[in-house]
Every structure is written in structure tokens, then in C-alpha cells.
Amino acid sequence: MQIVTPYLLFLGDVPDALAAKTALGIVDWRPEWCIGQLRLPGCKADAGVPDLGIAEAKAAGVRTMIVGAVNAGGVLPDHWIASIVEALEAGLDVASGLHTKLGDIPAIREAAERNGATLFDVRHSSERFPTGKGTKRSGKRLLTVGTDCSVGKKYTALALEAAMREAGFSADFRATGQTGVFISGRGVAIDAVVADFISGAVEWLSPAADADHWDLVEGQGSLFHPSFAGVSLGLLHGAQPDAFVVCHEPTRTRMRGVQHPLPSIEDVIDLTVRCGSLTNPDIRCVGIAINTAALDDAAATALLAETAGRLSLPAVDPIRTGVAPIVAEIGRVFGKAG
Amino acid sequence: MQIVTPYLLFLGDVPDALAAKTALGIVDWRPEWCIGQLRLPGCKADAGVPDLGIAEAKAAGVRTMIVGAVNAGGVLPDHWIASIVEALEAGLDVASGLHTKLGDIPAIREAAERNGATLFDVRHSSERFPTGKGTKRSGKRLLTVGTDCSVGKKYTALALEAAMREAGFSADFRATGQTGVFISGRGVAIDAVVADFISGAVEWLSPAADADHWDLVEGQGSLFHPSFAGVSLGLLHGAQPDAFVVCHEPTRTRMRGVQHPLPSIEDVIDLTVRCGSLTNPDIRCVGIAINTAALDDAAATALLAETAGRLSLPAVDPIRTGVAPIVAEIGRVFGKAG
Known part of the structure; x- marks a missing residue:
């Protein structure tokens, strides 16, 4: 799993900075990857990067939209879906740290399939791992x-x-x-x-x-x-x-x-x-x-x-x-x- | 999750007793729950309980068929599916310890839905657990x-x-x-x-x-x-x-x-x-x-x-x-x- 950079940070309409701490952490450590933020009306968080629409972000070279905000319970609110679908239609990948799997939402899954875009649910690893062996590795x-x-x-x-x-x-x-x-x-x-x-x-x-x-x-x-x-x-x-x-x-x-x-x-x-x-x-x-x-x-x-x-x-x-x-x-x- | 007893043990056509060790373990410890076994032609394991067809098992009071055998890799072989569907059609629940989820196989899922039967995949817990608290409990x-x-x-x-x-x-x-x-x-x-x-x-x-x-x-x-x-x-x-x-x-x-x-x-x-x-x-x-x-x-x-x-x-x-x-x-x- 490799999330392609640079990023557009989606903050939704979260009520405070704490709910956007994932996005703020990305900006702290990888400012060069964060081309812009997308905020919905009422959003009370600010990642300190330019506000961009999806078309602008795409034109600026963004490859992945990060859902870098959490709702109560880690659930994806219905009114965030349209932005995610729009990003996929523009050819961006979308990565999320929510408990809700992006692919479990039909509109999102279908938009990803239609556009050949990749959905990353970082809380739900799809990678199959072997059991650990405990053998000493170099490095x-x-x-x-x-x-x-x-x-x-x-x-x-x-x-x-x-x-x-x-x-x-x-x-x-x-x-x-x-x-x-x-x-x-x-x-x-x-x-x-x-x-x-x-x-x-x-x-x-x-x-x-x-x-x-x-x-x-x-x-x-x-x-x-x-x-x-x-x-x-x-x-x-x-x-x-x-x-x-x-x-x-x-x-x-x-x-x-x-x-x-x-x-x-x-x-x-x-x-x-x-x-x-x-x-x-x-x-x-x-x-x-x-x-x-x-x-x-x-x-x-x-x-x-x-x-x-x-x-x-x-x-x-x-x-x-x-x-x-x-x-x-x-x-x-x-x-x-x- | 409570698997309803008594059981019919499905051994498939496994090549040796080791591949049926789950079924043999059940018979060792709960012989009173094991009404019979269902073996396909070529089966080389024997749980030491009567060979029963599904209709006979149902008539004898069986409530759940246990897929108590493993194929290489824990995968469900295609030629076991018909027996599982038949058990569901007869009104039995089916429980499996295979890696393959029973409900991932359309014919099985549909038969379970049609008959109101329950599928248990004991390797895939569907129960949602809270995180541990470490608080002392009585007992x-x-x-x-x-x-x-x-x-x-x-x-x-x-x-x-x-x-x-x-x-x-x-x-x-x-x-x-x-x-x-x-x-x-x-x-x-x-x-x-x-x-x-x-x-x-x-x-x-x-x-x-x-x-x-x-x-x-x-x-x-x-x-x-x-x-x-x-x-x-x-x-x-x-x-x-x-x-x-x-x-x-x-x-x-x-x-x-x-x-x-x-x-x-x-x-x-x-x-x-x-x-x-x-x-x-x-x-x-x-x-x-x-x-x-x-x-x-x-x-x-x-x-x-x-x-x-x-x-x-x-x-x-x-x-x-x-x-x-x-x-x-x-x-x-x-x-x-x-």
C-alpha cells in the first residue's frame, strides 16, 4: 500500500481542530505534500494551507484526497459523500482513517470503479500478512x-x-x-x-x-x-x-x-x-x-x-x-x- | 454466539484423521452432542459415531452440522458445498472452522437466508467487542x-x-x-x-x-x-x-x-x-x-x-x-x- 502524494486535505465541516488532528499532523510533518484543504460550510478547523476546490487541486497536481477529519464515532456523514465522489470523478484517489470503509458506501465504490481510482481505508488493512517468524533481519x-x-x-x-x-x-x-x-x-x-x-x-x-x-x-x-x-x-x-x-x-x-x-x-x-x-x-x-x-x-x-x-x-x-x-x-x- | 446442539459432524472426504481432528476432539469431550457423522465417498477419517444422511440426522434431533474437517489451506472445496446447502435446506444451522467464510459462498448464503438458518464461522468473529478495561471482576x-x-x-x-x-x-x-x-x-x-x-x-x-x-x-x-x-x-x-x-x-x-x-x-x-x-x-x-x-x-x-x-x-x-x-x-x- 502506497498512498500517492501530493494531498488535498478534506476537513468536512468538523466543529473543532481536534476533529481534524490527522490533517494537522500531516501538515506539521509533510507540508510539502499538502497542496490545499477542502472545507465545507461551517468547518471550524484550519490546516493552514490554501482552500482549493477539487478541480483546482487536480490542476495543481494533487493525486490523493485525504479524509483527514473524524466525525463522532469515526462514521462517514452522508453529506461528505458528494465531495468524495467528486474527487474520484476528477481522477483522484481517496484515503480515509474513518471506521466506515469507503468501499462500503455504494456511491463511493461505484465512482472509484468507474474512474479506476484507488480507495485506501487505513484502519482496515486489506494486506494479507504471514505470521511473524522472529528471525533476525539486517539493518x-x-x-x-x-x-x-x-x-x-x-x-x-x-x-x-x-x-x-x-x-x-x-x-x-x-x-x-x-x-x-x-x-x-x-x-x-x-x-x-x-x-x-x-x-x-x-x-x-x-x-x-x-x-x-x-x-x-x-x-x-x-x-x-x-x-x-x-x-x-x-x-x-x-x-x-x-x-x-x-x-x-x-x-x-x-x-x-x-x-x-x-x-x-x-x-x-x-x-x-x-x-x-x-x-x-x-x-x-x-x-x-x-x-x-x-x-x-x-x-x-x-x-x-x-x-x-x-x-x-x-x-x-x-x-x-x-x-x-x-x-x-x-x-x-x-x-x-x- | 451460541451454537445449538446436538451436532452432525461433516468430515467431507479428508485423506486422514489429522484433517478431521476438530471433529474427533468434539467426540472426545462431548460424545453426547455428536449424533452422527456425514462422510463423502473416499473419506479416510472416522469419528466413531453413526454414519447418517442429513434427513436421518434431522429426524434424530440434530440442530447444527459442524464442518469438522479441514482441507489444505482451510479452503472450502467446491464439492462440499452441496452437502452444506442440503443441511441448510433441511433446517439445520451450519458451523465451520475453515478460513473460507460460509457466507461468502453465494449458494450457501442464499440457502441460509431462504431457510432462516444461522451460519457460524468460528474463525471470523462477527461479534463487536469493546476494548479491555482490566477492572477486577467477581468469580x-x-x-x-x-x-x-x-x-x-x-x-x-x-x-x-x-x-x-x-x-x-x-x-x-x-x-x-x-x-x-x-x-x-x-x-x-x-x-x-x-x-x-x-x-x-x-x-x-x-x-x-x-x-x-x-x-x-x-x-x-x-x-x-x-x-x-x-x-x-x-x-x-x-x-x-x-x-x-x-x-x-x-x-x-x-x-x-x-x-x-x-x-x-x-x-x-x-x-x-x-x-x-x-x-x-x-x-x-x-x-x-x-x-x-x-x-x-x-x-x-x-x-x-x-x-x-x-x-x-x-x-x-x-x-x-x-x-x-x-x-x-x-x-x-x-x-x-x-
């Missing part, structure tokens, strides 16, 4: 793991991709969630894969590569999250990472959606090494990424310094401080770029 | 775990159900694989569930119950199997077991389908306690079930005694010795029946 891999869901695993992996490339490393972000798939143009929404194939899907996503190439695999969930730990473990085994970064949000007291307290960063390092050593005996932690948005400068600086000292590892906030200390640690442990 | 649970796949987890759970009921416990087998689903008439093929819902499906499968009721949950895979550990971890978190039994096959040197060596029983106990304590802090091992089929009597007796002594836990072969020592340990730790 290097880094996985972002977490003390919880939604603690910056995607952001950290993308920040590492940018910083490692700048430092001369050969490095590719590997997406395991829907926003990540749009940002990289390919990938697997790993939580939508059938359970037997989790690790196999990750092996497919991050195949054998040159010895000095780094895949930066987007983590999901947490080994300590009672809803999603199975996904996290399959991802860990399939990614067989040489290195991992623990992502953390210091003000959170309960894990997302459940009553369980967050594990400590030490607990996450320890269990990740223990379980990850099944497919990579040399797995090691190379840094901590903390989302300090809720802290003032002094508190953030103090927390990062305390964490780094306690664990003898680089501790960064990818947004506030950047990830350079982690890239330096990767170079120190595994050898510098080039 | 007691035991999970069978393994050093590998296919080491007797289903058999051990079923043997415990029988022995605990005989000892006066309120106990129910909870199926997580296709054969188990046919044996209990309900359950979830957990490896076919979408990854995000593994633990949620197990919470649904084993709901809150009376304080002294035991659910005996069939385990899958192994926390140490690089293909399937994600399924095993989600199952562990969802089952939140009070007790677990480690199943082991002592002559196996590599994990099934991969190159990895088997973990030790001690490793499995340790990691199961560590990960299981997330949703049940009081989790403990209550015994070891070893498949000693490849050993002679003296070697089997010696291995069970050595294992029991080393781990200070009951060690049994469910087939050779029965599981009474494990039932006694459950009574000792958690209180006797009634």
Missing part, C-alpha cells in the same frame, strides 16, 4: 515505547527521523497508526490487524535493509496498558529493535481509558528489555522522551535533568529541546552516520 | 499457558473442567480456539479478533460470576512465541486469572514454526506472574501439565516427580495421570468446592 531498528497510550510515540519517531537524517544517518519512519500512515504514505494501522498477524505485519513493515540503515518504528499502546498490551508486545517482537526510546507524560496519573496507574519509566525499560530480548538479545534503551507541555521552563529543565541523571540516559522533550542528545547516544552506541 | 479464573503452541492447553482446561465438576466445583471451560468453541458451543477464536480487542474479547468471554465459580480459560500461544505472544498477553490481561497452569511438551526443542528454543517452565511462570499481575496482583501458578506421550512409564513418572519437586507444585500428565493433584492444589489455595 537497525528503533522502536518508541510508552508508559501509556498517547504520550508522543509517533512524534518522537518522526522527530528522530528528521534529526537523524540531518546528522547524516539513513533513516526512515515506519508508521503503525493511521496518522503515521498518511505522513509516510505507507504503513499499517497495526491495531486493526487480526491478532495472529501483529508481529508478522511489523516484520513486513520493516523488512531487511542495509546494515547501517535505521527504521524508526512508531510504537503503540504500552506493555502495561490492560487494553492494548498485546498489540504492544507483538509490535516489540516484530520490530526486533536494537534500540528503544521510552515516551512519557509526567502529569498523567491514570492510564488512558482505564483505572490503572502509570508504570514507572524504569518498569517500562525493564519489561521492554526482557520481552524484546526474545527477538533481539542486544536490545537497549537509548533515551527518554518526555512531553513537558504542562510544565514551565524551570520545572521542565529540572525534570529532564533529574530523569537523565537517575537513568544515565539522555532525557529530552522532542518539542521543547529536540532529540539531538538521543541521536548522539545512538551514534555513540551503534556508530555514527556514514 | 475465579484459571488460565492454561504454555512453553509453546500446541502443548495441551485446551486439553488441560477441559480435563480440569471435568475433574473440578466431579469434585463439586462450579466450573466452566471457556473456549478461545475453534475446536474449543465447538466443544463448548460458544466462545471466541481469539487469534481471529482484531488486535485492539484481544483483552476485551476475553473479558466478554469470561464475565463477572459468582464468587466461588471458576472459569477455566483455554490459553493460546506462549508469551515466548515470536509469532503469537501478543495474543497470549492480551489473553492473560483479559482473563485476569487467579491461577494458571503451565503446559509443556518435554521432547520439543524448537518452538512451533520458528527457530527459537523453548523457554523453561520457570521462565514462563516468572513472566506470566509479572505480566498477569497488571490485572490480577494475586495471580499464582497452581500446577504443571506435561504431555509425556513420547516417554515410557518410568521416564514419565521420573520427569513428573522431578518437575514437582523442583517447582514445589503439582506436576501431572492430564492423559496419563489425570489432573487431580492440580484440583487438590486449587482447593488448598482457594478453598474447596461448595
Whole structure:
């Protein structure tokens, strides 16, 4: 699955920016792919790119319209269908992260067939994966793991991709969630894969590569999250990472959606090494990424310094401080770029 | 999902007993549900129950025909379709463990609709599950775990159900694989569930119950199997077991389908306690079930005694010795029946 760029971002008529966070994430990381946005009357989100009609977008070179907004429940509202059909009639592909499958809507399916256009439902993988084998592959891999869901695993992996490339490393972000798939143009929404194939899907996503190439695999969930730990473990085994970064949000007291307290960063390092050593005996932690948005400068600086000292590892906030200390640690442990 | 009993076992024309192992497993554990078998010319398997035509089966009270045989690749051969349609026309439900969905075959789907019959594809759960919550539920649970796949987890759970009921416990087998689903008439093929819902499906499968009721949950895979550990971890978190039994096959040197060596029983106990304590802090091992089929009597007796002594836990072969020592340990730790 490869989504062809550049994109037109369809925001529908969502009531706030949060409902368009997928589109906003794409613009953050791949502004060069985002030619424009299509908004319906009443839309309260703005991706900060030109408003374009479908004909204008087509003329500007757009290849795919991304349904980069979510309605309540992930359902496709009826009044968005006409825009999607219009895009297909203009010869664009359409990619969606909604729970509703585009192809389940007859008008959309028929328009795609009529125009030879491709529909991508990134939450519903149609790829058939083999089961994981756990055999060591060439190339290097880094996985972002977490003390919880939604603690910056995607952001950290993308920040590492940018910083490692700048430092001369050969490095590719590997997406395991829907926003990540749009940002990289390919990938697997790993939580939508059938359970037997989790690790196999990750092996497919991050195949054998040159010895000095780094895949930066987007983590999901947490080994300590009672809803999603199975996904996290399959991802860990399939990614067989040489290195991992623990992502953390210091003000959170309960894990997302459940009553369980967050594990400590030490607990996450320890269990990740223990379980990850099944497919990579040399797995090691190379840094901590903390989302300090809720802290003032002094508190953030103090927390990062305390964490780094306690664990003898680089501790960064990818947004506030950047990830350079982690890239330096990767170079120190595994050898510098080039 | 509840499959209505009794059953007619459809064996098709499979070339050997192994291809009919699902049907043979049902007869082993639920002979009273198996009214007869339907075999096509050339069939080399025999479930040991009367050969019946569909009309005879219907007259004898059969409610569901079980497609209890597998073709290579789990595909439904074209020449089995007529028998399935005939069963539906006679008013039977049909349940299948094949990869091919019954409802994807137009002749079968139409026959089911025409006769108001239900099609069960146990490998393709149509049930929508919530994500797991990890909240403690009332009632007691035991999970069978393994050093590998296919080491007797289903058999051990079923043997415990029988022995605990005989000892006066309120106990129910909870199926997580296709054969188990046919044996209990309900359950979830957990490896076919979408990854995000593994633990949620197990919470649904084993709901809150009376304080002294035991659910005996069939385990899958192994926390140490690089293909399937994600399924095993989600199952562990969802089952939140009070007790677990480690199943082991002592002559196996590599994990099934991969190159990895088997973990030790001690490793499995340790990691199961560590990960299981997330949703049940009081989790403990209550015994070891070893498949000693490849050993002679003296070697089997010696291995069970050595294992029991080393781990200070009951060690049994469910087939050779029965599981009474494990039932006694459950009574000792958690209180006797009634």
C-alpha cells in the first residue's frame, strides 16, 4: 500500500481542530505534500494551507484526497459523500482513517470503479500478512515505547527521523497508526490487524535493509496498558529493535481509558528489555522522551535533568529541546552516520 | 454466539484423521452432542459415531452440522458445498472452522437466508467487542499457558473442567480456539479478533460470576512465541486469572514454526506472574501439565516427580495421570468446592 502524494486535505465541516488532528499532523510533518484543504460550510478547523476546490487541486497536481477529519464515532456523514465522489470523478484517489470503509458506501465504490481510482481505508488493512517468524533481519531498528497510550510515540519517531537524517544517518519512519500512515504514505494501522498477524505485519513493515540503515518504528499502546498490551508486545517482537526510546507524560496519573496507574519509566525499560530480548538479545534503551507541555521552563529543565541523571540516559522533550542528545547516544552506541 | 446442539459432524472426504481432528476432539469431550457423522465417498477419517444422511440426522434431533474437517489451506472445496446447502435446506444451522467464510459462498448464503438458518464461522468473529478495561471482576479464573503452541492447553482446561465438576466445583471451560468453541458451543477464536480487542474479547468471554465459580480459560500461544505472544498477553490481561497452569511438551526443542528454543517452565511462570499481575496482583501458578506421550512409564513418572519437586507444585500428565493433584492444589489455595 502506497498512498500517492501530493494531498488535498478534506476537513468536512468538523466543529473543532481536534476533529481534524490527522490533517494537522500531516501538515506539521509533510507540508510539502499538502497542496490545499477542502472545507465545507461551517468547518471550524484550519490546516493552514490554501482552500482549493477539487478541480483546482487536480490542476495543481494533487493525486490523493485525504479524509483527514473524524466525525463522532469515526462514521462517514452522508453529506461528505458528494465531495468524495467528486474527487474520484476528477481522477483522484481517496484515503480515509474513518471506521466506515469507503468501499462500503455504494456511491463511493461505484465512482472509484468507474474512474479506476484507488480507495485506501487505513484502519482496515486489506494486506494479507504471514505470521511473524522472529528471525533476525539486517539493518537497525528503533522502536518508541510508552508508559501509556498517547504520550508522543509517533512524534518522537518522526522527530528522530528528521534529526537523524540531518546528522547524516539513513533513516526512515515506519508508521503503525493511521496518522503515521498518511505522513509516510505507507504503513499499517497495526491495531486493526487480526491478532495472529501483529508481529508478522511489523516484520513486513520493516523488512531487511542495509546494515547501517535505521527504521524508526512508531510504537503503540504500552506493555502495561490492560487494553492494548498485546498489540504492544507483538509490535516489540516484530520490530526486533536494537534500540528503544521510552515516551512519557509526567502529569498523567491514570492510564488512558482505564483505572490503572502509570508504570514507572524504569518498569517500562525493564519489561521492554526482557520481552524484546526474545527477538533481539542486544536490545537497549537509548533515551527518554518526555512531553513537558504542562510544565514551565524551570520545572521542565529540572525534570529532564533529574530523569537523565537517575537513568544515565539522555532525557529530552522532542518539542521543547529536540532529540539531538538521543541521536548522539545512538551514534555513540551503534556508530555514527556514514 | 451460541451454537445449538446436538451436532452432525461433516468430515467431507479428508485423506486422514489429522484433517478431521476438530471433529474427533468434539467426540472426545462431548460424545453426547455428536449424533452422527456425514462422510463423502473416499473419506479416510472416522469419528466413531453413526454414519447418517442429513434427513436421518434431522429426524434424530440434530440442530447444527459442524464442518469438522479441514482441507489444505482451510479452503472450502467446491464439492462440499452441496452437502452444506442440503443441511441448510433441511433446517439445520451450519458451523465451520475453515478460513473460507460460509457466507461468502453465494449458494450457501442464499440457502441460509431462504431457510432462516444461522451460519457460524468460528474463525471470523462477527461479534463487536469493546476494548479491555482490566477492572477486577467477581468469580475465579484459571488460565492454561504454555512453553509453546500446541502443548495441551485446551486439553488441560477441559480435563480440569471435568475433574473440578466431579469434585463439586462450579466450573466452566471457556473456549478461545475453534475446536474449543465447538466443544463448548460458544466462545471466541481469539487469534481471529482484531488486535485492539484481544483483552476485551476475553473479558466478554469470561464475565463477572459468582464468587466461588471458576472459569477455566483455554490459553493460546506462549508469551515466548515470536509469532503469537501478543495474543497470549492480551489473553492473560483479559482473563485476569487467579491461577494458571503451565503446559509443556518435554521432547520439543524448537518452538512451533520458528527457530527459537523453548523457554523453561520457570521462565514462563516468572513472566506470566509479572505480566498477569497488571490485572490480577494475586495471580499464582497452581500446577504443571506435561504431555509425556513420547516417554515410557518410568521416564514419565521420573520427569513428573522431578518437575514437582523442583517447582514445589503439582506436576501431572492430564492423559496419563489425570489432573487431580492440580484440583487438590486449587482447593488448598482457594478453598474447596461448595
